[in-house]
Amino acid sequence: MSLTEEPAVPAPAETAPFVPAKVTIDRTVRLPSITFCLARHQTGSRVFCGGADFGLHSFDTAAEKPETKPLSETRHSSYVTGIVSAGGMLISGGYDKSLIWWHAETGQQIRRIDAAHDRWIRSLAVSPDGLRLATVADDMRTKIWDAVSGQCLLTLEGYDQLTPHGFPSMLYAVCFSADGKRLATGNKTGKVLIRDTDTGTIQQTLEVPVMYTWDPKARRHSIGGIRSLAFSGDGSLLAVGGMGQVGNIDHLEGKSRIEVFRLPAGERMHEIEDSKYKGLVEKLQFSGDSKWLLAAGGDNGGFLSAWSMETGKLLAQEKVGNHLHAFEMLDDRRLVTVGHDQAALVTLSAG
Amino acid sequence: MSNRRLIPVPSDQLLPSSVSRRGFLGGSAIGVGGALAADMHAVNGLRAEEIAGELRRGEKHVILLWLAGGASQLETWDPKPGVKTGGPFAAIPTNVAGIQVSELLPKLAQRMQLTAVIRSLNTKIADHGRGADLVERGRLDDPGLRYPDLGAVVAKELGRLESTVPDYVSLYTSTEGRRKGTSGFLGARYAPLFLAENMAPPNSALHEKLTASEHQDRAALRDLLSKRFTAEHRGSTVGSLNSAYQRVQGMMASAGLFNVEQEPAEVRARYGPTQFGEQCLIARRLVEAGVPFVKVARAWWDSHGQNFETHLELCADLDHCMSVLLDDLQERGLLEKTLVITLGEFGRTPGINASLGRDHFASAWSCSLSGMGIRGGVVHGATDAEGHTVVDGEASAADLFATILQAVGIDHTHEYMVGSRPTPLADFGSKPIRSVLV
Numbered sequence: 001m002s003l004t005e006e007p008a009v010p011a012p013a014e015t016a017p018f019v020p021a022k023v024t025i026d027r028t029v030r031l032p033s034i035t036f037c038l039a040r041h042q043t044g045s046r047v048f049c050g051g052a053d054f055g056l057h058s059f060d061t062a063a064e065k066p067e068t069k070p071l072s073e074t075r076h077s078s079y080v081t082g083i084v085s086a087g088g089m090l091i092s093g094g095y096d097k098s099l100i101w102w103h104a105e106t107g108q109q110i111r112r113i114d115a116a117h118d119r120w121i122r123s124l125a126v127s128p129d130g131l132r133l134a135t136v137a138d139d140m141r142t143k144i145w146d147a148v149s150g151q152c153l154l155t156l157e158g159y160d161q162l163t164p165h166g167f168p169s170m171l172y173a174v175c176f177s178a179d180g181k182r183l184a185t186g187n188k189t190g191k192v193l194i195r196d197t198d199t200g201t202i203q204q205t206l207e208v209p210v211m212y213t214w215d216p217k218a219r220r221h222s223i224g225g226i227r228s229l230a231f232s233g234d235g236s237l238l239a240v241g242g243m244g245q246v247g248n249i250d251h252l253e254g255k256s257r258i259e260v261f262r263l264p265a266g267e268r269m270h271e272i273e274d275s276k277y278k279g280l281v282e283k284l285q286f287s288g289d290s291k292w293l294l295a296a297g298g299d300n301g302g303f304l305s306a307w308s309m310e311t312g313k314l315l316a317q318e319k320v321g322n323h324l325h326a327f328e329m330l331d332d333r334r335l336v337t338v339g340h341d342q343a344a345l346v347t348l349s350a351g
Numbered sequence: 352m353s354n355r356r357l358i359p360v361p362s363d364q365l366l367p368s369s370v371s372r373r374g375f376l377g378g379s380a381i382g383v384g385g386a387l388a389a390d391m392h393a394v395n396g397l398r399a400e401e402i403a404g405e406l407r408r409g410e411k412h413v414i415l416l417w418l419a420g421g422a423s424q425l426e427t428w429d430p431k432p433g434v435k436t437g438g439p440f441a442a443i444p445t446n447v448a449g450i451q452v453s454e455l456l457p458k459l460a461q462r463m464q465l466t467a468v469i470r471s472l473n474t475k476i477a478d479h480g481r482g483a484d485l486v487e488r489g490r491l492d493d494p495g496l497r498y499p500d501l502g503a504v505v506a507k508e509l510g511r512l513e514s515t516v517p518d519y520v521s522l523y524t525s526t527e528g529r530r531k532g533t534s535g536f537l538g539a540r541y542a543p544l545f546l547a548e549n550m551a552p553p554n555s556a557l558h559e560k561l562t563a564s565e566h567q568d569r570a571a572l573r574d575l576l577s578k579r580f581t582a583e584h585r586g587s588t589v590g591s592l593n594s595a596y597q598r599v600q601g602m603m604a605s606a607g608l609f610n611v612e613q614e615p616a617e618v619r620a621r622y623g624p625t626q627f628g629e630q631c632l633i634a635r636r637l638v639e640a641g642v643p644f645v646k647v648a649r650a651w652w653d654s655h656g657q658n659f660e661t662h663l664e665l666c667a668d669l670d671h672c673m674s675v676l677l678d679d680l681q682e683r684g685l686l687e688k689t690l691v692i693t694l695g696e697f698g699r700t701p702g703i704n705a706s707l708g709r710d711h712f713a714s715a716w717s718c719s720l721s722g723m724g725i726r727g728g729v730v731h732g733a734t735d736a737e738g739h740t741v742v743d744g745e746a747s748a749a750d751l752f753a754t755i756l757q758a759v760g761i762d763h764t765h766e767y768m769v770g771s772r773p774t775p776l777a778d779f780g781s782k783p784i785r786s787v788l789v
Contacts, residue, residue, distance in 0.1 A: 060725070
């Protein structure tokens with residue numbers, strides 16, 4: 001296990017709204033495999049992650065030397081791509097199309113739905129009250145589940161199965177609004193649907209076509225897609241993450257890209273393309289006051305960036321290991337990231 | 352009978368008109384007329400004893416589905432689910448007990464009785480250019496000697512007398528990794544009719560100011576004058592020119608083979624909406640018309656980033672189009688006379704990089720052979736648990752080249768005499784993979 005042992009930087013006592021100006025990596029933790037998803041269970045310091053070894057693992061972010069340990073001997077049968085904490089349980093989903101409910105402490109499997117979707121499950125989200133689970137998959141369906149009972153409440157269509165060029169499409173991203181009343185989803189070709197969570201009715205459609213690159217001539221396939229979504233706390237903004245247009249689609253060489261929309265008008269408030277870091281924006285989260293937006297992702301390398309929502313300008317940025325797939329806030333300044341092969345404990349500071 | 356064939360013929364030695372017109376055409380990327388002039392010097396005289404063999408050549412065909420850029424063996428023919436290098440895809444059973452392929456090939460999995468998979472290619476060269484050179488030719492060029500690629504060898508060996516269709520057609524419409532193909536020491540007459548920008552031969556249409564009837568009248572007049580001239584001037588040159596003109600007319604007449612709109616709508620729908628589907632349909636039309644070798648390049652599999660997303664797209668295309676192609680060939684009685692190959696310049700690394708990509712890898716990868724001469728439902732060779740090395744039945748590019756030739760009835764040990772140098776069709780020491788051959 002690789003571990004740096006610098007202690008976390010204590011958060012200074014401040015009363016003014018916190019605006020990050022610096023990103024500091026406090027510790028890194030070697031992960032057992034490529035890790036795609038991360039969840040913090042309730043308010044504890046232990047986080048749970050899943051990835052390419054088909055299993056779930058946990059580590060204690062408060063430990064002096066965090067070490068991963070498997071949650072259970074039971075595993076998915078393909079990559080684990082989503083994990084959430086809900087109703088005192090953990091729920092994971094993956095490319096094996098299944099959902100598994102777990103006891104977070106014992107690792108006991110509580111429920112398993114083997115055919116939750118017809119194709120790869122790409123992402124999970126849980127409503128703020130922990131009662132509903134949303135899943136998106138490459139069957140191009142969005143499903144809303146009772147997070148406690150496992151009952152499927154809604155199955156929602158709205159996306160084409162194929163891209164305009166005749167290839168299978170993908171439905172990558174999903175998130176709830178802070179009040180739990182709206183659900184946003186995003187697909188490969190750059191279509192965002194915002195729905196009423198109770199009825200599934202589509203309230204709004206947004207288009208971010210720049211995030212889908214189709215190469216019609218040189219390589220004749222595509223890359224990109226909407227990989228992350230986040231509502232601001234008051235629900236007035238929706239951030240969409242992905243990658244700008246790509247010249248050579250053999251690589252993740254497009255500029256990382258975020259588009260921020262003002263709701264319900266649907267007007268584009270910011271178009272942010274990173275001039276320094278390339279690749280996909282895999283995770284987005286607004287600050288509690290919605291004044292800034294935290295983004296993580298990467299190409300081969302990973303990045304963590306904070307953007308002002310007032311100006312659209314960069315506030316703070318740091319290379320963080322290899323390609324980042326997810327992060328979870330531990331408090332308003334500390335977070336944990338997971339990526340290709342390592343986790344990092346990170347502190348945001350005012351400078 | 353000697354198994355050596357003399358290749359370079361002095362440029363003043365022209366072919367008897369009764370033997371072949373093929374030699375006057377070839378590199379038709381420059382147009383039919385241009386090829387005519389360009390290839391005159393490269394004409395090869397077939398020896399008398401070969402004429403009988405020529406006549407015995409049945410209609411045999413090869414369709415090479417060239418997976419340009421290098422498809423992942425782990426996401427196609429050699430899945431390793433559940434190991435660190437295996438990726439997210441499951442292995443699925445096929446209709447042949449004991450053989451599994453990637454879940455990305457569900458339709459081909461149900462046609463496994465037609466296909467032999469070779470999982471043990473070790474071609475060593477993992478850069479695009481040289482890797483393609485090696486795989487396409489079965490060996491690398493020697494100093495001063497450029498070898499013909501598979502298409503050129505098949506064109507020479509299986510091309511028919513009096514054929515009015517091209518012997519070697521190569522479709523490569525994407526630009527990345529585009530390769531025209533080479534006939535090497537066989538000369539330009541065996542170079543491919545190379546279609547890059549359009550899916551029809553250039554300069555093959557009638558001149559816009561000429562009607563079909565006028566075109567026929569002109570041909571008849573030319574024929575008449577030619578006969579008069581021949582009666583007074585004996586010699587092979589005139590005969591050769593006659594043959595060439597007939598071939599040009601044949602080529603112009605066969606231009607419709609490239610027009611898929613001549614197919615019933617249900618057939619086109621069956622192949623699907625993608626360009627690769629259309630090109631597979633063209634390949635079927637060409638072999639049905641007697642073309643010995645058709646290469647359809649499907650670029651671009653070079654998935655350094657997002658390997659799994661790339662293969663979700665491209666394997667869906669391959670699985671559907673190749674399945675329809677096999678069915679169509681079989682229904683028309685052509686599959687027993689046609690070898691269908693999937694092959695690229697190399698495979699992809701077992702290791703998955705931070706961009707979720709796989710990089711170039713030539714040490715342990717796969718290809719498939721279906722149809723003519725192939726023992727279907729067979730897997731040859733094996734790689735280790737994580738796919739890093741070949742552990743059984745290692746095969747080289749030369750072995751694969753020899754296998755393909757043997758499958759379509761060409762003796763890979765036959766030698767061309769290149770000057771005074773005997774040069775076997777497949778490289779010295781190559782061994783056909785007998786387990787995949789009938």
